[in-house]
Amino acid sequence: MRAEVVAVGTELLLGQIVDTNSAWIGERLALSGIDCHFQTRVGDNVARIVTVLRVALERNEAVIVCGGLGPTQDDLTREAIALVMGVPLRRDAEVLATIRDRFVSRGSNQTMTANNEQQADVPEGASVIRQTLGTAPGLICPVGNKVMYALPGVPYELYDMMERAVLPDLRGRAGQAAVIRSRTLKTWGVSESGLAELVAGRVEVLEAGGPGVPTIAFLASGIEGIKLRLTVKAADEDAANKALDAEEAELRALIGECVFGVDEETMEGVIGRLFLERGWNLGVAESLTGGLVASRIVGVPGASEWFRGGIVAYDVGVKMAILGVADGPVVSREAAAAMAEGARQVLGADVGLSTTGVAGPTEQEGRPIGTVVVGLALPGSAPDAVELRLPGDRERVRQLATISAMNVLRRRLLEIGLGA
Amino acid sequence: MRAEVVAVGTELLLGQIVDTNSAWIGERLALSGIDCHFQTRVGDNVARIVTVLRVALERNEAVIVCGGLGPTQDDLTREAIALVMGVPLRRDAEVLATIRDRFVSRGSNQTMTANNEQQADVPEGASVIRQTLGTAPGLICPVGNKVMYALPGVPYELYDMMERAVLPDLRGRAGQAAVIRSRTLKTWGVSESGLAELVAGRVEVLEAGGPGVPTIAFLASGIEGIKLRLTVKAADEDAANKALDAEEAELRALIGECVFGVDEETMEGVIGRLFLERGWNLGVAESLTGGLVASRIVGVPGASEWFRGGIVAYDVGVKMAILGVADGPVVSREAAAAMAEGARQVLGADVGLSTTGVAGPTEQEGRPIGTVVVGLALPGSAPDAVELRLPGDRERVRQLATISAMNVLRRRLLEIGLGA
Numbered sequence: 003m004r005a006e007v008v009a010v011g012t013e014l015l016l017g018q019i020v021d022t023n024s025a026w027i028g029e030r031l032a033l034s035g036i037d038c039h040f041q042t043r044v045g046d047n048v049a050r051i052v053t054v055l056r057v058a059l060e061r062n063e064a065v066i067v068c069g070g071l072g073p074t075q076d077d078l079t080r081e082a083i084a085l086v087m088g089v090p091l092r093r094d095a096e097v098l099a100t101i102r103d104r105f106v107s108r109g110s111n112q113t114m115t116a117n118n119e120q121q122a123d124v125p126e127g128a129s130v131i132r133q134t135l136g137t138a139p140g141l142i143c144p145v146g147n148k149v150m151y152a153l154p155g156v157p158y159e160l161y162d163m164m165e166r167a168v169l170p171d172l173r174g175r176a177g178q179a180a181v182i183r184s185r186t187l188k189t190w191g192v193s194e195s196g197l198a199e200l201v202a203g204r205v206e207v208l209e210a211g212g213p214g215v216p217t218i219a220f221l222a223s224g225i226e227g228i229k230l231r232l233t234v235k236a237a238d239e240d241a242a243n244k245a246l247d248a249e250e251a252e253l254r255a256l257i258g259e260c261v262f263g264v265d266e267e268t269m270e271g272v273i274g275r276l277f278l279e280r281g282w283n284l285g286v287a288e289s290l291t292g293g294l295v296a297s298r299i300v301g302v303p304g305a306s307e308w309f310r311g312g313i314v315a316y317d318v319g320v321k322m323a324i325l326g327v328a329d330g331p332v333v334s335r336e337a338a339a340a341m342a343e344g345a346r347q348v349l350g351a352d353v354g355l356s357t358t359g360v361a362g363p364t365e366q367e368g369r370p371i372g373t374v375v376v377g378l379a380l381p382g383s384a385p386d387a388v389e390l391r392l393p394g395d396r397e398r399v400r401q402l403a404t405i406s407a408m409n410v411l412r413r414r415l416l417e418i419g420l421g422a
Numbered sequence: 423m424r425a426e427v428v429a430v431g432t433e434l435l436l437g438q439i440v441d442t443n444s445a446w447i448g449e450r451l452a453l454s455g456i457d458c459h460f461q462t463r464v465g466d467n468v469a470r471i472v473t474v475l476r477v478a479l480e481r482n483e484a485v486i487v488c489g490g491l492g493p494t495q496d497d498l499t500r501e502a503i504a505l506v507m508g509v510p511l512r513r514d515a516e517v518l519a520t521i522r523d524r525f526v527s528r529g530s531n532q533t534m535t536a537n538n539e540q541q542a543d544v545p546e547g548a549s550v551i552r553q554t555l556g557t558a559p560g561l562i563c564p565v566g567n568k569v570m571y572a573l574p575g576v577p578y579e580l581y582d583m584m585e586r587a588v589l590p591d592l593r594g595r596a597g598q599a600a601v602i603r604s605r606t607l608k609t610w611g612v613s614e615s616g617l618a619e620l621v622a623g624r625v626e627v628l629e630a631g632g633p634g635v636p637t638i639a640f641l642a643s644g645i646e647g648i649k650l651r652l653t654v655k656a657a658d659e660d661a662a663n664k665a666l667d668a669e670e671a672e673l674r675a676l677i678g679e680c681v682f683g684v685d686e687e688t689m690e691g692v693i694g695r696l697f698l699e700r701g702w703n704l705g706v707a708e709s710l711t712g713g714l715v716a717s718r719i720v721g722v723p724g725a726s727e728w729f730r731g732g733i734v735a736y737d738v739g740v741k742m743a744i745l746g747v748a749d750g751p752v753v754s755r756e757a758a759a760a761m762a763e764g765a766r767q768v769l770g771a772d773v774g775l776s777t778t779g780v781a782g783p784t785e786q787e788g789r790p791i792g793t794v795v796v797g798l799a800l801p802g803s804a805p806d807a808v809e810l811r812l813p814g815d816r817e818r819v820r821q822l823a824t825i826s827a828m829n830v831l832r833r834r835l836l837e838i839g840l841g842a
Binding site (some may be wrong): 015303 | 434435436437438439440441442444445446447448449450452458459460461462463464465467470473474477481641706708710711712713714715716717719720721723725726729730731732733734735736737739740743744768769770783816817820
């Protein structure tokens with residue numbers, strides 16, 4: 003089964019919007035075992051959309067069109083699809099009623115216009131994917147033994163309809179009895195080649211293959227670290243999960259310390275869980291990260307239960323006056339440890355975490371760009387610090403320092419365990 | 423003149439990388455007056471690349487191919503282009519020498535392999551765009567009276583070759599004597615429809631057109647506000663700049679207060695300039711933005727000259743203990759003003775800026791999600807605060823609150839002027 007993705011919108015061609023929908027759809031197709039050999043972008047022009055759809059239908063069994071379903075005169079996807087199918091558009095009463103309801107529930111300051119009604123037009127022979135989040139429905143449009151799907155360009159509407167209707171329909175057409183599931187182990191603190199070396203034995207086993215054996219892929223993800231993605235095809239959900247559980251256990255035996263989370267887990271979310279388990283709370287003191295650590299932490303829902311706050315000590319005077327850092331070099335283990343202890347005391351927290359270092363553009367105190375020191379102050383032991391050397395320019399050093407500092411904290415909390 | 427963009431790489435189809443190159447090229451083409459009606463992505467497969475190139479050449483005068491010029495067996499763009507041109511590949515001695523030099527200058531830990539030599543293969547009849555940043559050269563490949571360009575997929579190498587060779591060549595082929603220049607006015611604090619109303623008179627004049635009259639476009643850019651882009655075609659650079667200067671002055675007379683920057687200027691960069699002009703420095707106190715304001719500010723090179731630091735007062739106790747906020751509701755003008763004054767005093771700054779509010783997921787103190795209060799403490803006047811109501815979910819409210827707070831500060835500094 004091959005599917006082409008067609009993204010419609012002049013704004014994509016002009017570079018006003020980057021087409022992230024196609025990448026997302028491509029990933030979902032790959033995980034469903036459906037090939038995607040081509041992706042095309044075309045502007046808001048009926049003749050050109052028709053051309054692109056015809057080419058796509060010729061070289062694939064399925065075409066997923068995104069965008070161009072809105073209420074304006076630039077929204078031409080419905081019209082183009084009807085032309086390719088060789089059928090007229092019909093106004094669907096049920097879809098129209100849903101659009102009306104949506105306007106009523108939004109309140110009186112938005113009135114429905116004739117333009118909005120065109121969103122209820124459906125090519126004859128097509129079926130509708132109900133709109134639950136926006137006003138435009140999706141469409142499933144059979145053409146002989148092939149199919150075109152139309153989805154809104156708004157990402158969260160598209161994601162919903164893709165998962166709810168398009169992927170199940172595609173899998174049905176592909177006659178897939180098997181399920182395909184994947185799991186991503188997220189790592190930090192080890193290079194791609196280092197990681198590959200550590201798991202070389204498992205990669206060999208997995209590459210030998212066999213029924214129910216997962217495949218493995220390394221995804222270098224910049225400031226999100228390196229991800230290991232396991233994908234398995236199995237008879238059912240249960241069998242797939244068992245195979246993934248078994249392989250995850252094998253991998254964790256080799257690289258457990260580097261794995262900070264699974265799938266959608268974030269470093270800060272994991273840290274939150276560790277703090278809640280211990281009944282502790284956190285205060286931070288940031289120099290080169292300048293608030294990035296704090297801002298990622300407050301992005302975790304419920305962070306107020308374990309996060310007290312932070313001090314952004316950008317100026318040396320602030321480090322001394324508020325955090326009690328002694329006179330001397332500020333890019334040092336001593337200063338980082340003092341900052342962490344200062345944050346702990348000033349913010350009334352159980353644990354203090356600090357960052358200091360050289361983000362650039364020039365070196366500082368004779369220390370090169372990329373020097374980062376992470377300080378930790380924990381109950382029952384003297385504050386200390388770890389020195390790291392991170393690559394990249396100013397912005398990248400700061401981003402890497404942010405997640406590195408959180409990783410230092412995560413590993414220390416795990417070392418201490420729950421008995422502290 | 424019409425040009426199609428073809429991005430080559432299986433990783434693009436799998437969604438492992440989002441194709442930002444095509445969007446960037448699309449924007450550059452539009453600014454050069456060259457139409458781009460289609461963009462295509464294709465995987466690392468010679469037959470499919472050839473198909474896509476043939477289709478693209480048929481419907482355009484030019485094709486820009488990016489990616490697939492690397493040293494691995496997956497890099498097939500050169501081979502596909504030679505097939506479309508119907509010519510053999512020849513190893514170019516000069517290109518090869520450059521690749522060798524590059525390896526030597528990188529030091530002894532990288533050795534050049536036979537794979538790297540294939541990067542010196544050039545289709546007969548093609549000319550080379552010298553590689554100055556990476557190892558792969560670009561290619562200019564004539565096909566009859568049409569042309570294909572091949573560029574590396576690494577963004578900075580691509581940008582360089584596009585500006586240095588492809589755009590000048592395309593403009594030459596299009597016979598353009600004129601230059602096209604654009605300027606972007608960045609606004610904050612007014613809706614797209616509100617902005618359209620304010621400048622309606624100018625839009626009418628500009629839409630009437632005429633020689634040397636710029637076109638105008640509204641670009642809604644999320645947390646970067648709404649941009650107004652002026653584009654003009656003129657006989658030379660000087661005439662283009664004069665036309666843009668004149669129109670910028672007209673627009674500023676109508677919406678000057680909402681314009682916070684031009685082209686690449688950022689809100690935090692503009693604030694930095696205002697502080698330096700006044701010889702003041704800044705301290706911040708953040709509740710719902712949790713360090714985002716501080717982290718954007720320390721991203722400005724030279725921020726240490728005017729930024730003291732910040733307090734992330736996430737916990738109510740921290741607001742009281744460190745910032746001296748009185749007992750009572752913390753999502754209030756009183757609390758925001760007290761936080762701003764507290765930041766000013768604790769951090770020893772001339773100016774204090776604060777944020778408090780409700781980011782969600784639930785309302786707080788009976789105030790709805792999206793309620794944001796920005797506090798300001800300036801020399802010579804009592805601290806005060808402004809209340810805003812911002813849309814979106816938790817993350818969006820925090821992002822919008824960050825730039826809104828900086829905009830409140832910007833406008834107040836401008837009101838005070840330099841005489842304070």
